[in-house]
Amino acid sequence: MKKVTDPDGYSVSQLLGLGQQSARKSYYPELTARMAELEAERNRYKWLFENALHGIFQASLGGRLLAANPALAAMLGDADVAATLERCASIEALFAEPGEAQRVAALLHERGHLQGFTTWLAGSDGRRVPVALTLLRKPDQGEEILVEGFVADITERERARQELLALNARLEARVRERTQRLEQLNADLAGEVAERRLIEEQLRAARDLAQEANRSKDRYLAAASHDLLQPLNAARLLVSTLRERKFDADTSRLVDTIHLSLEGAEELLTDLLDIARLDQERIQPQRECFSLSRMLCGLVAEYAPRAQRKALRFRCVESSLCVDSDFRLLGRVLRNLLSNACRYTESGSVLLGVRRRGDAVSIEVHDSGPGIPADQLQAIFEEYHQLNAERARNRQGVGLGLAIVERICQRLDMAIEVTSRPGRGSRFAVRVPIGQPSPALEAASVTALPESPLQGRRMLVVDNDSRILLGMQALLEQWGMECHTAHDLDEALAQGLAAPDVLLVDLHLDAGETGDRLVEKLRRHWRQPTLPAVVITADRSEEWRRSLAGLDLPLLHKPVRPGKLRAVLSQLLGRESR
Known part of the structure; x- marks a missing residue:
């Protein structure tokens, strides 16, 4: 066939x-x-x-395409195999790139076969068809070199490769764009950092200036306070002495007016100092467990006379419980509340009481004063806020007392509550946690400490201000005490006195001497290491307060309130008498 x-x-x-x-x-x-x-x-x-699905052809590398299958014709876009054979009569015409046939022949001579060789074949419509060729050289056929080729169309792969290249190009362009943007952002950020550093340096400089100004203000305020409080303290002591003497009605009213004016000046100065120290967080709580009776007795001794001078009934519901708080700060809160109650109550009574509330106690101050409208119950804790003070004659103080109360309560984590009925009176209450007393504290605590009589007790007062000595001597002798005074240690020893019952010394004396060292020297001189002593000062720094508390020396700030002085002395001398 x-x-x-x-x-x-x-x-x-x-x-x-x-x-x-x-x-x-x-x-x-x-x-x-x-x-x-x-x-x-x-x-x-x-x-x-x-x-076959793949193209197959037979060709002579030196001349023409000898045979092809229909898959190759379809791959190249020819109508049939005959059209492919006619169009690609020369092997050169089969390849799309000029000289590609010679390159393929050289590689075939060198290797003997080609596998997976990628190239471009010429399509019928002028298009280029990407293919992968596998060429096998047939055994020698004389001078003519025959090869058989197997062709795989890689158009999709090439399209994917081109798309991948395009995608890579787009990604690289986006990377370049993002890089440029990041470089620009880095440059902007560097500029912002430099600007921020400049601003921070300016802020630090401004802060340093502000701190220096604040320190200068504190130094000035401390110096001014001391200079103001010294004569104010002397005046208060002298006026308090006069108030306890019998005068005619006109003279008594004049003395009371002077007393109120001095008291207002004292409270103004004290409140301004305290509010500034609280805002600057220079007051740090020193918590301890102490008996409420110790605090309540002192408050009664201090404020009962003030209430009596206004014909007010003053009652105290005492407690033997111990609380965990700062003795001085809690006392300041209660003093402010009692001071307001005595100041604004014209008739009726003032009550200081204690109620147990679970693991806490509610220390309350009730009065029968004018009361507070419901819409003012929060406003009263604002600085310089006073009720019904549109006119100067209605103003009492500067309106810092309750602002100080609120700040101290926040510092001590105490809740403060106020209820009031206009025309019937007000109730202020602070909630304080109950403390666990030590056995020594339980043994020392008593349910009530009666005010110790000061009559006939001997006191030595040491202060470098003659006005303070004069006022203090007049007041103490008015109370029936025997009072000796001195400006310093040498003057005190020169008097050849026997050991007094109690010492009252100023903190800052001349030649750098301090009250704590003076007390120690006097105790050694009289060989009484537990001789009771009280230190008075216009210096309100926390360092001195902690230092004196560590020495168990009571501290009173100038101007010294006579009622508070009487209460402290009564406690000290009463403790000694027991």
Whole structure:
């Protein structure tokens, strides 16, 4: 049977010499069977060649395309195989790149075969078809080099590669853009950092100036306060002495007016100092467990006389409980509340009482004063706020007392409560946690401490201000005490006195001497290490307060209130008498 594509060739039978009558007829059946197998194999390969999914061709590297399958024709966009063979009569025409055929031939000579070689074939419509070639060199066919090629269309892969390249290019462009933006942002940020550093330096300089100004203000305020409080304290002591003497009605009113004026000046100065120290957080709580009776007795001794001078009933409901708080700050809160109650109550009573509330106690101040409208219950804690003070004659103080109360309560984590009925009176209450007293404190605590009589008790007062000495001597002698005075240690010792019952010394004396050292020297002189002593000063610093508290020396701030002085002395001398 002859090939369809080669009608002039020889059939298999002719090639085998079976077309003539041969004498070897005995081999005819076997040869016929063999020939049929060969023909079947040929048809199978032909079917595979024509129906393969990939392009297949046979070519001579030196000349033309010899054969191609339909898949290759379709891949190149030709109508059929004949069109492909006609268009690519020269092997050069098969490749899209000039000189590509020579390059492929050189590689094939060098390697003997090519596998997965990527190139571009020329399509019928002028397009370039990306392919992967596998070329096998056939055995030598004389001078002509024959190759068989297998072609895989990699258009999709190439498109994906191009898209990937484009995507990479876009990403690189975006990276460059973002990099430029980041560089610009970094440059802007560097500028902002430099500007912020400049601003911070300016702020630090301004802060340093403000702190220095604040320290200068504190130094000035301390110096001015001391200079103001010294004569004010002397005047208060002298006026208090006069108030306890018998005068006619006009003179008594004049003395009371002077007393109120001095008291107002004292409270103004004290409140201004305290509010400034609280706002600057220079007052740090020193919590301790102490008996309420100790505090309540002192408050009664201090404020009962003030209430009596206004014909007010003053009552105290005492308690043997111990609380955990700052003795001095809690006392300041209660003093402010009692001071307001005595000041604004014109008739009726003032009550200081204690009620237990679970694990806390409510310390309350009740009065029968004018009361507070409901819409003013919060406003009264604002600085400089006073009720019914539109006119100057109605103003009492400067309106800092309750502002100080609120700040101290915040510092001590105490709740403050106020209720009031206009025309009936007001109730202020602070809630303080109950403390667990030590056995020594329980043994020392008493339910009530009666005011110790001062009559006949001997006191030594040491102060470098003659006005203070004069006023203090007049007041103490008015109370029936025997009072000796001195400006310093040498003057005190020069008098040859026997040991007094109590010492009252100023903190800052001349030549750098301090009250705590003076007390120690006097105790050694009289060989009485527990001789009672009280220190008075216009210095309100926390350092001195803690230092004196550590020495168990009571501290009173100038101007000294006579009632508070009487209460402290009564406690000290009463403790000694027991």
